Amino acid sequence: MTKDLLTISDFTKDEILQLFKKAAELKGMTRSGVIHEPLRGKSLAMIFEKSSTRTRVSFEVGMTQLGGHALFLDAGKTQIGRGEPIMDTARVLSRYVDCIMIRTYKQSDVAEFAKYARVPVINGLTDMYHPCQVLCDIFTVSEKRDNYLDLNYAFIGDGNNMANSWIKAALVLGLKLTVAAPKGYEPHADLLEEVRAHGGGNITITTDPMEAAKGADVINTDVWVSMGQEDGAKEKLAAFGGYQINDDLIKHAAPDMLLLHCLPVHRGEEVTNEAIEGEHSVVFDQAENRLHIQKSIILHLMDNIAAQRA
Ligand code: CP
Ligand code: NVA
Numbered sequence: 001m002t003k004d005l006l007t008i009s010d011f012t013k014d015e016i017l018q019l020f021k022k023a024a025e026l027k028g029m030t031r032s033g034v035i036h037e038p039l040r041g042k043s044l045a046m047i048f049e050k051s052s053t054r055t056r057v058s059f060e061v062g063m064t065q066l067g068g069h070a071l072f073l074d075a076g077k078t079q080i081g082r083g084e085p086i087m088d089t090a091r092v093l094s095r096y097v098d099c100i101m102i103r104t105y106k107q108s109d110v111a112e113f114a115k116y117a118r119v120p121v122i123n124g125l126t127d128m129y130h131p132c133q134v135l136c137d138i139f140t141v142s143e144k145r146d147n148y149l150d151l152n153y154a155f156i157g158d159g160n161n162m163a164n165s166w167i168k169a170a171l172v173l174g175l176k177l178t179v180a181a182p183k184g185y186e187p188h189a190d191l192l193e194e195v196r197a198h199g200g201g202n203i204t205i206t207t208d209p210m211e212a213a214k215g216a217d218v219i220n221t222d223v224w225v226s227m228g229q230e231d232g233a234k235e236k237l238a239a240f241g242g243y244q245i246n247d248d249l250i251k252h253a254a255p256d257m258l259l260l261h262c263l264p265v266h267r268g269e270e271v272t273n274e275a276i277e278g279e280h281s282v283v284f285d286q287a288e289n290r291l292h293i294q295k296s297i298i299l300h301l302m303d304n305i306a307a308q309r310a
Contacts, residue, residue, distance in 0.1 A: 001304045004114040004121040005297060006107070008131045008168040015300070016173060020139045023289070023296035030065060030292070037067025038299065042098040044068060046124070049075040049104040050227045054263065055124045055132070058290040059101055059298075066295055071097070075104070090116035099298055105228055120301035127161060127228065128188060133262045134165040136293040138173070140286045141218055141258060151217035152254070153177045156209045157243055157270050159187035162222040162262060167191045170203050178204040180212035182239040209243050216253040219280075220260040221245050221270045237269070245271040250280065258282050 002010040011019070029036050044063045046056060056072060063070040075081055080089055090113045093100055099120045102110050107128035114121040123131055142148040155166045159181035167187055170177035171194060179187060186192060186205065195203045206212060213219060224240050225233040245259065259271075259280040267273040276283060 001307060003301070003305055003308065004117075004123075005131055005301060006110055006114055006121070006123045007129045008134060008165055009172050010131075011172065013173055016135065016138075019135065019293065019296045019300055020142055022299065023139050023292040024143070026295045026299075027289075027292040036065070039063065039066040039068035039098075039302070042066075042068040042302070043096065044070045044099045044101060044298065045073055045093050045097040046070055047073045047075050047078070047080070047100065047102045047104070048124075049080075049102075050125065052103055052124070054287055054290050055101075055103060058294045059124070062291050062295040062298065065291075066298070068098075086112045087116040089113075090121075091118075094118040099302065120298075120305055122297060122301065125161060127226070129165045129168070130161045130262070131165055131168070132290070132294060132297060133162065134169050135297070136289045137220065137260050137262070137286060138169060138175075139293050140260070140282060140289045143285070143289075144258060144282065145217070149173060149175065151176070152215055153218045153220070154212035154216035154253075155179045155220045155222075156212050156245060156249070157181065157221045157240070158224050158226065159185050160222060160226050162220070163187045164191050166220065167195060167203060171195075171198060174202055176202045178206060178212040178216070180206050180209040180243070182243065183207050185236070185239060209249060210252060213249045213252045216257055218258045218260060219245060219250070219253055222262055223264070223266050224270050240270070244269070245275050247272070247274065250275060250278075253280075256280075260286055263287055 046059055060070040094117045100117055101122040101124045102113055103124035105127050107126045110123045110126055153175050155163050163179050164187050224237055257280050261283045265276055
């Protein structure tokens, strides 16, 4: 029973299926105006070292809807920005709040936070992983396709935090996933090693975007230049010719393919405007679902810690 969500494999397959069930219930309640406030008097600290729209707003609104409160902490305006050690900040915040969400650069910083915090810590994105987003993405597919665990998934683009998290999800859930990234921009070596150790099987890593798109039921993409990688962006973009999600690529996918993008999108780079606005795109349903899955994740981790303390 995990205290924290640092990466998707902190959850078992059963826990993820439970999260989806709960997210669907919470969504139903929100949509029908039912007040459900199990977190009255509880607080979530949200520490941001990088920009955010969806993550910040969905966590904050989610806490409000659950009857609790969220505090936005711009890391640079806290003592973290002046060098207060993570091990001290984590212990201090644990004396005030019931849960902590962090968006930062290094995965090891989130892990250190979790080590010293007595309350659940949620990874709101690092250079390595974006677990809340990929859980949201699969939940979104689950709403639209009953056979979502048996579909052909493709991730086409940069081997970044999203690609890494998709691989983690495919390992835990047994999804059929093909990741296509240019040479030099593959997913993190640790994930490639995990896939090798797993024996490949349901997960394929390729440099050929067409191989990933062919017959895909779900195609994901993400920006080619992630936050914090702006230096050297020009050279990087040059490596991504052929990886754009456009009509030519889409016609190789299943006719009812779903197009996912975590947003924000760079129209004309990783995806065309026509594709993102087109019939396959479910990006705004995905964005909405950040709210519902976030609430489900918080409740699940709060239940876990209550059980651990009992
Ligand atoms: N997709 C996502 O995490 O969006 P934000 O950067 O706006 O939080
Ligand atoms: N890969 C992107 C995701 C943004 C939500 C980034 O890290 O900037």
